Amino acid sequence: MYAALYLPAMPLQAILRHLPDKQTSSPAVLLDAAGFLSEQDRGKSPIWLRNQASVEAGVEAGMTASQGLARCPQLGIYTREPEREAIADTILLQVAGNLSPQLEATSPGLVMADLEGSPHLRDGLEALGQATLQSLKTCSLTGQFGAAPTPDLAELVARVATPIQVLARNPSAIESFLRPLPTDILELPRDTSAILRLWGIHNLGQLMDLPREEVAERLGAEAVAWQTRLCTNHCRPLRWIEAPTTYAESAELEYEADTLEPILFLLRRFLDQLTARLETAYFVAGKLLLGLSFADQSKHERHFRVPEPTNDCEVLFRILFIHLETLRAPSPVIAVRLEAVPTKPGRCQRDLFTPGLRDPNRFAETLAQLEALLGSDRVGVPRLLSLHKPDAITLEAFHEPNPHQSTYSHLPPFGLSLRRFRPAQAVGVECLAGQPECVVLDGMSVWIEECHGPYRHSGQWWAPPGWARREWDIRLSDGSLYRLIKTQHGWALEGEYD
Helix, strand or coil: CEEEEECCCHHHHHHHCCCCHHHHCCCEEEEEEECCCCHHHHHHCEEEEECHHHHHCCCCCCCEHHHHHHHCCCCEEEEECHHHHHHHHHHHHHHHCCCCCCEEEEECCEEEEECCCCHHHHHCHHHHHHHHHHHHHHCCCCCEEEEECCHHHHHHHHHHCCCEEECCCCHHHHHHHHCCCEHHHHCCCHHHHHHHHHCCCCEHHHHHHCCHHHHHHHHCHHHHHHHHCCCCCCCCCCCCECCCCCEEEEEEEEEEECCHHHHHHHHHHHHHHHHHHHHHCCCEEEEEEEEEEECCCCEEEEEEEEEEEECCHHHHHHHHHHHHHCCCCCCCEEEEEEEEEEECCCCCCCCCCCCCCCCHHHHHHHHHHHHHHHCHHHCCEEEECCCCCCCCEEEECCCCCCCCCCCCCCCCCCCCCEEEEEEEEECEEEEECCEEEEEEECCEEEEEEEEEEEEEEEECCCCCCCEEEEEEEEEECCCCEEEEEEECCEEEEEEEEC
């Protein structure tokens, strides 16, 4: 058995899926022209595709846009957007990938799947079709599902399904189903359709009854291939293609956006679409890739790592919102692109004795807010540099530690611990023969009973300003132990030994 998944009026659906729900149910048509049309040309271009609301309003294909507006003043008129059509085709392939790994992109808006040996057949083709169409619906697309013994028959069935149609392996039932269908379903060339109408051929049954030799003689070998598609014993091989793994949404703005509100509205809708697509494939978002195009031809790209991969739109939206709040755009935005990098949901057993984050995404949001206030170079985890200079540290991005990697040090503590002063406490020192003899604390002189040092440290003499310091470990007359240092800034107590 073969299954066909079909999107009626796919170029129009690709545009309407990004509009608010109240607009998608309004009458809408797509003009038979690619690219941008001026207002003057738009009124003359013929209508190509319609949605159900426009059909009920009496708008017919072939009318000009002006005639359609005269018949339905609320008619929405759109032109083709190839980028959005490509996204709709990608969604169709990804949803069909849940049926079978053996797929064929037959034509724009039509995907074929080989169900032979598929475990989904145990639930029945009707249930399989309902689940597949529901997955499309969550992505704001309306599809039709058809199943038949051959790929060509499955395609014809999907085009007329309402919205699910299954043909069993019964030649007589298949023939009775095909005979009343109009010949237009084959999408024949315009000249050939005109010839068949002159011959009085209006449905597939009449076309099947024509002698093949005479059809080939008058219409060519291509016409015989159309008759062959209707045979129950003709099963052509599929041209296999892998389902794409890219989950992205993009749009070119009709008007330049110089405020944040329209961008956030569009990104929220993108996130709703992306998370719905990820859920149909049992994935979650591990990273977000945001791209903005500006009117001055410049671009802005930013990668966001989701600390705990999720499909929660609120969490993902806050990540984007915090970044955009502090972004200074050089000019108005004309295009937006958002991509979600899929990953499998994480399942990790936490260690009972290792501290961890209760909500990694909330913690990352707090870090992003701090970066917006203080700057990205002032927020992070301090790491020691490979230098002998005291307090030589750098800031690195925070990453939650692996609970299975213990950071506990097995080395026992040795010696006295130094409780450092932040900042070091400036003092006056009286020296005798280069050694400190007395320390002036808060205007009072305290004698040094015992002194060890000096311990000299210096470095980075090749890159000014270098550093140099001398240290002493001292015991005062009251028995307290301190570390005394001398730098280019003077004398200071660096800390107290406990």
